[in-house]
Amino acid sequence: MKNFIANLNKAFESRVRLGIMSLLMVNDFVDFGTLKEQLQITDGNLASHINALEKLHYIEIRKQFVGKKPNTSFAASVEGKKAFSEHLDALEKLINQSN
Amino acid sequence: MKNFIANLNKAFESRVRLGIMSLLMVNDFVDFGTLKEQLQITDGNLASHINALEKLHYIEIRKQFVGKKPNTSFAASVEGKKAFSEHLDALEKLINQSN
DNA sequence: CGTTTTAACTTTGCCGCTCAAAGTACTTTT
DNA sequence: AAAAGTACTTTGAGCGGCAAAGTTAAAACG
Numbered sequence: 001m002k003n004f005i006a007n008l009n010k011a012f013e014s015r016v017r018l019g020i021m022s023l024l025m026v027n028d029f030v031d032f033g034t035l036k037e038q039l040q041i042t043d044g045n046l047a048s049h050i051n052a053l054e055k056l057h058y059i060e061i062r063k064q065f066v067g068k069k070p071n072t073s074f075a076a077s078v079e080g081k082k083a084f085s086e087h088l089d090a091l092e093k094l095i096n097q098s099n
Numbered sequence: 100m101k102n103f104i105a106n107l108n109k110a111f112e113s114r115v116r117l118g119i120m121s122l123l124m125v126n127d128f129v130d131f132g133t134l135k136e137q138l139q140i141t142d143g144n145l146a147s148h149i150n151a152l153e154k155l156h157y158i159e160i161r162k163q164f165v166g167k168k169p170n171t172s173f174a175a176s177v178e179g180k181k182a183f184s185e186h187l188d189a190l191e192k193l194i195n196q197s198n
Numbered sequence: 199c200g201t202t203t204t205a206a207c208t209t210t211g212c213c214g215c216t217c218a219a220a221g222t223a224c225t226t227t228t
Numbered sequence: 229a230a231a232a233g234t235a236c237t238t239t240g241a242g243c244g245g246c247a248a249a250g251t252t253a254a255a256a257c258g
Contacts, residue, residue: 005117005118008114013113014112015112016245018193022193033205041246043205044209044247045245047207048208048245051207063206069204070254088194092194094187095187113215113216115216131236141218142234143217144216146235147217150236150237167225167226167227168234169225169233169234169235171234
């Protein structure tokens with residue numbers, strides 16, 4: 001129970017990041033439009049969070065064409081899943097301690 | 100499963116606030132020094148987070164003397180407990196969906 | 199063709215927030 | 229008298245989220 005806060009990952013503190021990762025834990029390869037719609041944020045905002053997560057190697061990006069339209073999809077990397085899992089564990093400890 | 104992010108409370112996004120509230124959910128009236136030690140942050144930083152939580156009426160402050168030393172203690176208000184509980188519920192939904 | 203639309207960004211810039219450090223006030227201890 | 233303890237407040241740097249507007253490239257439209 002010492003330093004129970006230290007195990008929280010800074011990268012996942014924002015609601016948007018939390019949302020992105022939780023969607024990518026369940027579904028592999030969610031596309032840009034779907035994420036934008038689910039999270040109800042602007043495309044620029046989404047792009048910047050995606051960019052941040054990719055720089056941390058927490059997600060992988062796949063660009064392709066679906067029919068004639070460009071389509072960018074994202075998946076959580078092994079490293080990303082591990083990091084997010086650890087973050088959730090830390091949160092779970094807070095929750096179990098608090099209610 | 101719609102807007103599962105919208106139920107997260109902005110006030111509890113930071114690790115420090117998360118830590119303060121989770122401590123106050125379990126123990127009523129934790130004092131300044133204890134919080135500072137548990138969270139390992141500077142006194143100024145703690146004071147500002149405390150101030151923010153008080154402005155939201157999420158915590159209550161009790162000032163007294165213990166022996167000859169001033170002692171400030173904090174407790175989660177009913178409103179604060181409710182808000183934090185709802186935040187945790189939203190987090191729990193993320194977790195259960197994600198692992 | 200020229201214009202408009204769509205998808206996915208990038209850039210810009212504001213605003214708010216976190217945080218450490220330093221300063222303050224008041225009291226106790228030495 | 230000086231130092232130390234408690235609890236702040238103030239200051240200021242730095243980061244980070246966000247919307248809005250600009251960009252690119254291809255597609256659809258007329």
